[in-house]
Amino acid sequence: MRASRPKSSRSPRKPRLDAARVFYALGDPTRRAIVERLGNGPVSVSGLATPLEITVTAVAQHLRVLEDSGLVRTAKTGRVRTCHIETTGFSVLEQWIGDQRSLWERRFDRLGALLSEPDENA
Amino acid sequence: MRASRPKSSRSPRKPRLDAARVFYALGDPTRRAIVERLGNGPVSVSGLATPLEITVTAVAQHLRVLEDSGLVRTAKTGRVRTCHIETTGFSVLEQWIGDQRSLWERRFDRLGALLSEPDENA
DNA sequence: ACAATACTGAAGTCACGACTTCACTATCCA
DNA sequence: TGGATAGTGAAGTCGTGACTTCAGTATTGT
Numbered sequence: 001m002r003a004s005r006p007k008s009s010r011s012p013r014k015p016r017l018d019a020a021r022v023f024y025a026l027g028d029p030t031r032r033a034i035v036e037r038l039g040n041g042p043v044s045v046s047g048l049a050t051p052l053e054i055t056v057t058a059v060a061q062h063l064r065v066l067e068d069s070g071l072v073r074t075a076k077t078g079r080v081r082t083c084h085i086e087t088t089g090f091s092v093l094e095q096w097i098g099d100q101r102s103l104w105e106r107r108f109d110r111l112g113a114l115l116s117e118p119d120e121n122a
Numbered sequence: 123m124r125a126s127r128p129k130s131s132r133s134p135r136k137p138r139l140d141a142a143r144v145f146y147a148l149g150d151p152t153r154r155a156i157v158e159r160l161g162n163g164p165v166s167v168s169g170l171a172t173p174l175e176i177t178v179t180a181v182a183q184h185l186r187v188l189e190d191s192g193l194v195r196t197a198k199t200g201r202v203r204t205c206h207i208e209t210t211g212f213s214v215l216e217q218w219i220g221d222q223r224s225l226w227e228r229r230f231d232r233l234g235a236l237l238s239e240p241d242e243n244a
Numbered sequence: 245a246c247a248a249t250a251c252t253g254a255a256g257t258c259a260c261g262a263c264t265t266c267a268c269t270a271t272c273c274a
Numbered sequence: 275t276g277g278a279t280a281g282t283g284a285a286g287t288c289g290t291g292a293c294t295t296c297a298g299t300a301t302t303g304t
Contacts, residue, residue, distance in 0.1 A: 020151060027149020029142060030262080039225035045281065056281065058263055079271040079280045085226055090219055097212055103161035104207055150292080168250065178251065180293055201250045201301040 015070030015088060019096040022089050025069040030054070031062050035071055038085045045081050137192030137210060141218040144211050147191040152176070153184050157193055160207045167203050 015021075025031055034048055045063070049056045063083060066072035071089030074081050137143075147153055156170055167185070171178045185205060188194035193211035196203050 020154070023145065023148045023154065026145045028262080032142070032145065035222070039222050039229075041229060046279090054262090055264065057265085057283085060282070061262075076281085081281065085222075087226075090222065093215075093219060097215060100157070100161050100207075100212065104209075107161075107163060152292080166250080176292090177294065179253085179295085182252070183292075198251085203251070 015068055015086070017070060017088065017092055019092055021069040022071065022092050022096075025065050025071055025089070026093075028062070028065075030058075031066055034059070034062055034066065034083075035085070038072060038083055042082045042084045045083065048083065137190055137208070139192060139210065139214055141214055143191040144193065144214050144218075147187050147193055147211070148215075150184070150187075152180075153188055156181070156184055156188065156205075157207070160194060160205055164204045164206045167205065170205065 026035070030052060033052060037043060037048060037051070045059050046056050049059045052059070063072060063074055063081075066089075067074060067086075069089050070086055070092060072083055073086040074083045076082075148157070152174060155174060159165060159170060159173070167181050168178050171181045174181070185194060185196055185203075188211075189196060189208075191211050192208055192214060194205055195208040196205045198204075
């Protein structure tokens with residue numbers, strides 16, 4: 001008798017969607033290499049480990065971080081876990097950058113207004 | 123007799139413009155806090171240290187990293203060093219994200235072409 | 245000239261995290 | 275059924291880096 005769903009044993013990691021996690025995740029060169037590799041298409045855990053010259057265990061640990069930050073999604077079918085890029089982490093990143101940008105721009109606007117209408121708040 | 127330019131003693135740090143540095147820099151929560159703080163306008167070294175509850179020395183060390191990654195620019199006038207946001211680091215970040223995005227999209231395009239014209243490469 | 249301020253530089257401490265090894269489970273295929 | 279393959283989990287090692295302290299230098303104000 002076999003189980004109805006031969007799926008992943010580990011409960012699927014749910015990303016928490018905050019910029020801190022994403023920056024932490026991408027702060028590590030190995031994890032960045034993983035992300036860049038996955039840009040060319042899905043790869044298995046050992047498929048990632050080999051070119052990086054680290055153990056599969058190490059890769060699995062990195063994948064955990066990458067999943068938690070919403071940069072990578074993995075799914076296990078049979079005995080092989082396949083890793084894909086996930087877009088949400090990138091969106092969070094862009095969001096953060098956008099927030100910063102608008103902050104400076106707001107400042108510039110205030111400065112500009114102050115300079116063009118100097119007697120407004122005299 | 124006073125010197126003609128009372129400028130910075132330290133030679134101005136020149137950022138190296140690669141994504142690795144930026145991610146490394148923003149991977150640390152304290153440095154992110156510094157960047158976010160500078161979004162509201164220029165601050166001195168001790169002005170940064172106080173709310174973060176760390177020593178000015180620690181801040182100076184972070185500033186070094188932030189300058190090297192092109193996220194912050196600092197200038198010393200007299201005895202106070204004033205820190206500003208620098209946009210170049212952010213551009214590098216966006217560049218990297220864009221590169222990744224176009225990678226996946228290229229993949230999708232190939233996949234789409236393959237699916238719509240299946241007898242092209244038979 | 246003196247004291248207070250603002251920072252710099254060197255050197256040390258300490259925790260965290262990136263890796264390893266080893267023992268184990270689950271799946272595939274012959 | 276058994277041996278190879280793919281990955282998981284726990285536990286340990288070790289370097290890096292985020293902080294500190296302390297001892298200095300330059301600038302400012304009185």
